[in-house]
Amino acid sequence: xxxxxxxxxxxxxxxxxxxxxxxxxxxxxxxxxxxxxxxxxxxxxxxxxxxxxxxxxxxxxxxxxxxxxxxxxxxxxxxxxxxxxxxxxxxxxxxxxxxxxxxxxxxxxxxxxxxxxxxxxxxxxxxxxxxxxxxxxxxxxxxxxxxxxxxxxxxxxxxxxxxxxxxxxxxxxxxxxxxxxxxxxxxxxxxxxxxxxxxxxxxxxxxxxxxxxxxxxxxxxxxxxxxxxxxxxxxxxx
Amino acid sequence: xxxxxxxxxxxxxxxxxxxxxxxxxxxxxxxxxxxxxxxxxxxxxxxxxxxxxxxxxxxxxxxxxxxxxxxxxxxxxxxxxxxxxxxxxxxxxxxxxxxxxxxxxxxxxxxxxxxxxxxxxxxxxxxxxxxxxxxxxxxxxxxxxxxxxxxxxxxxxxxxxxxxxxxxxxxxxxxxxxxxxxxxxxxxxxxxxxxxxxxxxxxxxxxxxxxxxxxxxxxxxxxxxxxxxxxxxxxxxx
Amino acid sequence: xxxxxxxxxxxxxxxxxxxxxxxxxxxxxxxxxxxxxxxxxxxxxxxxxxxxxxxxxxxxxxxxxxxxxxxxxxxxxxxxxxxxxxxxxxxxxxxxxxxxxxxxxxxxxxxxxxxxxxxxxxxxxxxxxxxxxxxxxxxxxxxxxxxxxxxxxxxxxxxxxxxxxxxxxxxxxxxxxxxxxxxxxxxxxxxxxxxxxxxxxxxxxxxxxxxxxxxxxxxxxxxxxxxxxxxxxxxxxx
Amino acid sequence: xxxxxxxxxxxxxxxxxxxxxxxxxxxxxxxxxxxxxxxxxxxxxxxxxxxxxxxxxxxxxxxxxxxxxxxxxxxxxxxxxxxxxxxxxxxxxxxxxxxxxxxxxxxxxxxxxxxxxxxxxxxxxxxxxxxxxxxxxxxxxxxxxxxxxxxxxxxxxxxxxxxxxxxxxxxxxxxxxxxxxxxxxxxxxxxxxxxxxxxxxxxxxxxxxxxxxxxxxxxxxxxxxxxxxxxxxxxxxx
Numbered sequence: 038x039x040x041x042x043x044x045x046x047x048x049x050x051x052x053x054x055x056x057x058x059x060x061x062x063x064x065x066x067x068x069x070x071x072x073x074x075x076x077x078x079x080x081x082x083x084x085x086x087x088x089x090x091x092x093x094x095x096x097x098x099x100x101x102x103x104x105x106x107x108x109x110x111x112x113x114x115x116x117x118x119x120x121x122x123x124x125x126x127x128x129x130x131x132x133x134x135x136x137x138x139x140x141x142x143x144x145x146x147x148x149x150x151x152x153x154x155x156x157x158x159x160x161x162x163x164x165x166x167x168x169x170x171x172x173x174x175x176x177x178x179x180x181x182x183x184x185x186x187x188x189x190x191x192x193x194x195x196x197x198x199x200x201x202x203x204x205x206x207x208x209x210x211x212x213x214x215x216x217x218x219x220x221x222x223x224x225x226x227x228x229x230x231x232x233x234x235x236x237x238x239x240x241x242x243x244x245x246x247x248x249x250x251x252x253x254x255x256x257x258x259x260x261x262x263x264x265x266x267x268x269x270x271x272x273x274x275x
Numbered sequence: 276x277x278x279x280x281x282x283x284x285x286x287x288x289x290x291x292x293x294x295x296x297x298x299x300x301x302x303x304x305x306x307x308x309x310x311x312x313x314x315x316x317x318x319x320x321x322x323x324x325x326x327x328x329x330x331x332x333x334x335x336x337x338x339x340x341x342x343x344x345x346x347x348x349x350x351x352x353x354x355x356x357x358x359x360x361x362x363x364x365x366x367x368x369x370x371x372x373x374x375x376x377x378x379x380x381x382x383x384x385x386x387x388x389x390x391x392x393x394x395x396x397x398x399x400x401x402x403x404x405x406x407x408x409x410x411x412x413x414x415x416x417x418x419x420x421x422x423x424x425x426x427x428x429x430x431x432x433x434x435x436x437x438x439x440x441x442x443x444x445x446x447x448x449x450x451x452x453x454x455x456x457x458x459x460x461x462x463x464x465x466x467x468x469x470x471x472x473x474x475x476x477x478x479x480x481x482x483x484x485x486x487x488x489x490x491x492x493x494x495x496x497x498x499x500x501x502x503x504x505x506x507x508x509x510x511x512x513x
Numbered sequence: 514x515x516x517x518x519x520x521x522x523x524x525x526x527x528x529x530x531x532x533x534x535x536x537x538x539x540x541x542x543x544x545x546x547x548x549x550x551x552x553x554x555x556x557x558x559x560x561x562x563x564x565x566x567x568x569x570x571x572x573x574x575x576x577x578x579x580x581x582x583x584x585x586x587x588x589x590x591x592x593x594x595x596x597x598x599x600x601x602x603x604x605x606x607x608x609x610x611x612x613x614x615x616x617x618x619x620x621x622x623x624x625x626x627x628x629x630x631x632x633x634x635x636x637x638x639x640x641x642x643x644x645x646x647x648x649x650x651x652x653x654x655x656x657x658x659x660x661x662x663x664x665x666x667x668x669x670x671x672x673x674x675x676x677x678x679x680x681x682x683x684x685x686x687x688x689x690x691x692x693x694x695x696x697x698x699x700x701x702x703x704x705x706x707x708x709x710x711x712x713x714x715x716x717x718x719x720x721x722x723x724x725x726x727x728x729x730x731x732x733x734x735x736x737x738x739x740x741x742x743x744x745x746x747x748x749x750x751x
Numbered sequence: 752x753x754x755x756x757x758x759x760x761x762x763x764x765x766x767x768x769x770x771x772x773x774x775x776x777x778x779x780x781x782x783x784x785x786x787x788x789x790x791x792x793x794x795x796x797x798x799x800x801x802x803x804x805x806x807x808x809x810x811x812x813x814x815x816x817x818x819x820x821x822x823x824x825x826x827x828x829x830x831x832x833x834x835x836x837x838x839x840x841x842x843x844x845x846x847x848x849x850x851x852x853x854x855x856x857x858x859x860x861x862x863x864x865x866x867x868x869x870x871x872x873x874x875x876x877x878x879x880x881x882x883x884x885x886x887x888x889x890x891x892x893x894x895x896x897x898x899x900x901x902x903x904x905x906x907x908x909x910x911x912x913x914x915x916x917x918x919x920x921x922x923x924x925x926x927x928x929x930x931x932x933x934x935x936x937x938x939x940x941x942x943x944x945x946x947x948x949x950x951x952x953x954x955x956x957x958x959x960x961x962x963x964x965x966x967x968x969x970x971x972x973x974x975x976x977x978x979x980x981x982x983x984x985x986x987x988x989x
Contacts, residue, residue, distance in 0.1 A: 155542050179484070180485035254419070257419075257456075258497075297538035693972070
C-alpha cells in the first residue's frame with residue numbers, strides 16, 4: 038500500500054489527476070481505466086479536462102464505469118454514467134467508442150468483456166464512511182463476487198434517495214456494481230478520500246484489518262493499491 | 276485467475292518449473308522469489324536443479340522461505356529451510372548470500388526486509404486440503420495479517436507431529452509464517468496442487484467464495500494468481 | 514548488451530530455448546515473436562517442440578518470419594517459411610492463424626501490420642560471418658530501412674545458390690527482408706551464434722564498433738539485446 | 752517512433768513536462784532520469800518545479816547529466832550541471848544525493864556507474880540543427896561510443912565560445928559526453944525540439960535515414976523513442 042497525503046482537496050485532486058495522467062501516458066496499445074463518479078473526484082476532473090481535450094494523444098485510452106443506478110421511470114441513462122458524462126466525458130470530448138457503459142442490460146457480461154478488452158489497467162474509486170466502494174455496500178456483496186445486481190431493500194432505498202432528489206418513486210428496485218473480485222482483478226487500484234467524515238474509515242483501512250463488513254478493507258490486500266487523501270481524511274492517523 | 280492443468284504430477288511439475296524459470300529469466304537487476312517446501316514441489320525441484328546449477332545466469336535471483344517450524348530442542352535450522360536446502364538450494368548450488376532465511380529470530384522484520392529488497396516478484400506455494408497456505412492454518416491468522424508467530428495449541432501440535440517423526444517432545448510451541456497480507460503483496464502468486472486429496476479445496480477455490488476459514492480462498496483475489504494442478508486435483512471441476 | 518556463453522551447441526540451444534519459452538510465458542494478452550530459420554537454431558527447435566505441442570497454454574503466442582526467399586518457378590511457399598514449418602511450426606502444431614507469413618506479396622505492409630498487431634515482443638536471429646542478419650547483407654540495406662525487397666545481383670545470386678541446391682534457374686531475382694529499423698523496433702532482440710566460423714564477427718560485435726558494412730553491429734545498440742553463443746563462437750574474446 | 756506536436760513552445764513544454772512526470776510516477780524502487788540543459792527545456796522546467804518541490808513523493812527519482820563542459824580556469828562546476836541547478840535542481844529542491852554528476856573527473860566510469868544504479872529509465876534531450884545530441888557533434892563521436900572525452904579543435908572551440916560569453920580564454924580544451932551507445936542503453940528516449948531552426952533536422956529524422964554525420968538519426972532506431980516538438984519545428988513535415 039502506498040499512501041499519499043495532500044494538504045487539502047486541491048492538492049489531493051492534483052495528485053490524483055497526475056496519477057490518472059501517468060496511466061494515460063503508458064506506452065501500451067490500449068489503456069483501460071475505470072473511473073469514479075460522485076463528489077470526491079469533482080476537482081480532479083476539472084484538472085484533467087484541459088489536459089485531455091483537443092488532443093489525439095490519448096486515443097488509446099478507454100473508460101469504464103464500475104457501477105450504475107438506473108432511473109426507474111425514465112428512458113434515460115443511469116445516475117453514474119450521467120454524472121461521468123457531465124464531469125468528464127463531455128467536457129473532455131471523449132468519443133462514444135471509448136466509453137464502455139455498464140448498465141442493467143449488460144452487467145452479466147461486464148467481467149468477461151473487460152477481460153476480452155485486455156483487463157483494467159487502473160481503477161480509481163472513492164470510499165464511503167461505512168466502508169463501501171463502488172456499489173459494494175456492507176452486507177450487499179461478498180469479497181468473492183464479480184459484477185452483480187443488488188436488490189434494494191428499504192435500507193438501501195433510503196440511502197439512495199438523495200441521489201434522486203428525494204423523489205421516492207424514482208428510486209429503483211436495484212442497482213448494478215462490479216464486485217470486490219472484479220475490482221481486485223485490475224492491475225492498479227487508486228483510492229481517493231477527502232474530508233473529516235472519511236477519517237474513521239481511513240484509520241480502519243490503515244490498521245490492516247480485513248473485514249467483509251467494511252468492504253473496502255479488502256482492497257488494501259491488492260499488490261498495487263494507492264491511497265490518496267487530504268489532511269482531514271488523514272487526521273486520525275498517528 | 277489463470278488455471279493450468281497437467282495430466283499428472285510429472286506434467287504439473289514441468290509446467291511449474293517452466294514458470295519458475297520464466298521469472299528467473301526476467302530482465303531485472305534483482306529477482307526475489309519465495310518458494311515452498313513440502314512434498315508437492317519435489318519433482319519440480321528435481322527439474323529445476325540441472326537448469327540452475329553450474330551457471331552464473333541466475334546470480335540476480337534471490338530466494339526466501341515464507342514459513343518456518345523451528346526445532347524445539349536442537350540448535351539447528353528449522354524444518355522449512357532444511358527441506359529447501361535438501362530439495363533445492365544445496366543441489367542447485369545457491370550460495371548463502373542469495374538465501375534469505377525467515378526464522379524465529381527475525382520474523383518481526385520479514386515484511387520490512389522484503390520491501391527494502393524490492394518486494395517479492397513471485398511466490399510459489401501449495402495448498403492444504405483444509406485450505407491453508409504457508410503456515411496460515413484455519414483460525415490461526417486473519418486475512419489482514421503480516422508475518423507472525425503462531426502459538427501451537429494441542430490441535431496444531433497434533434497436525435505438526437508427523438513433521439517431527441511423531442516425537443512429541445520435538446514439536447515446538449510455535450511456528451512462524453508470512454501472513455495473507457504478506458503474500459498478497461507479491462507481484463505474482465503461483466499455487467501448485469496435485470492428487471485427489473486436493474480436489475475438494477480446488478473446487479472451493481474455483482467456486483469463487485472467499486472465506487477466512489479457508490485461508491487460500493483470498494489468494495484468488497490477487498490480480499496475478501496462477502493455479503497449476505494435475506488432473507486428480509482437478510477431478511471435481513466440471 | 515547481455516552475453517551468455519554455453520559450452521557447446523547443445524548448451525547454447527538450451528539457453529536459447531529457455532529464453533524463447535520465457536517470452537511465451539509472459540503474462541500478456543498476445544505475444545508476438547519473430548523467429549529465425551537456418552541451421553543455427555535447429556537444435557533449439559528440437560528442444561522447443563515437445564514443450565509447445567499438445568497444449569493450449571501458448572495460444573496467445575503468434576509467430577512471424579522476418580525474411581523470405583521466394584522460389585522462382587514454382588507456385589509454392591518460400592525458403593524461409595518452408596524451413597520454419599519443417600523445423601518448428603508443423604511438429605509443434607502451430608495453427609495457421611498464429612503464423613504470420615511475410616512474402617513477396619505483402620512485404621510492403623509488414624511493418625504496419627506488425628505495429629497494428631502490437632509490435633514484436635522478441636526477435637531471435639542468427640548472424641552471418643559477414644555480419645549480415647535477416648536478409649540484411651552488407652551493401653544491400655541501410656540502417657534506416659524498414660522491410661524491403663532486395664534485388665539480387667550476380668554476387669547475391671552466387672551466395673544464395675546453395676539454398677537452391679545449386680540449381681541456377683531456381684534462384685530468384687530478389688528476396689524480401691525486414692530492415693534494420695524494423696528489427697530495432699522489437700522490444701527484445703536475441704542473437705544466437707555457434708561455431709568457430711562466427712568467432713570473428715562475434716569479436717567485432719563485442720568491440721563496440723557500429724559499421725553499416727557489418728549490419729549486425731547496429732543491433733548491439735538496442736537497449737534489450739542478448740547474445741547467446743557457444744564457446745567456439747566466443748573463442749576470440751579475451 | 753512516437754511523434755507529438757504541440758502548437759507552440761508552451762504546449763510542447765507542457766507535453767514534455769507531463770512525460771517527465773509520468774516517469775516520476777512509475778511504481779519502481781528507483782527511477783533514473785537523465786535530463787538536458789540548454790534553452791529548449793527552459794519552460795518545461797518551470798512547469799515541473801512546482802510539481803516536484805515540497806513533496807517526498809519523488810524521493811526515489813535520481814537525476815543524471817549526460818554531458819559537461821568544464822570551465823577552464825576556475826575551480827567551479829561545469830556549464831551543464833550549473834545550468835541544471837539553476838533551471839531545475841535548486842528551485843525544485845532536489846537534494847545532492849539524488850544528483851549524479853558527470854564531469855571530467857569521473858566520466859570514465861559513467862556507463863558502469865549507471866548500469867550499477869539500474870540503468871537509465873529515460874533520457875530527455877534536445878537536438879541541434881546540425882544533428883548533434885548531448886555532446887555528440889558531427890565527426891566527434893561514433894555510433895558505437897560510450898561516454899568519452901572530446902578534444903576541442905578550433906572548430907569546436909568556436910562553437911562553444913558563446914557558452915562562455917565569448918571569453919576565449921575560458922573555453923576548455925575538451926568536454927565530456929555520453930556517447931550514442933550510452934544513450935541507446937536507456938529504456939526510453941524523449942527528444943524535444945522547438946523553433947523553425949530545427950525544422951530541417953526534424954525533417955531529416957522523420958525521413959528515416961541513419962547517418963553518422965547527423966548523430967541524432969541513430970536515436971530514431973531506439974524501440975522507445977518519442978519526439979515532441981512545436982509546430983515551427985514540424986513545419987517542413989508533410
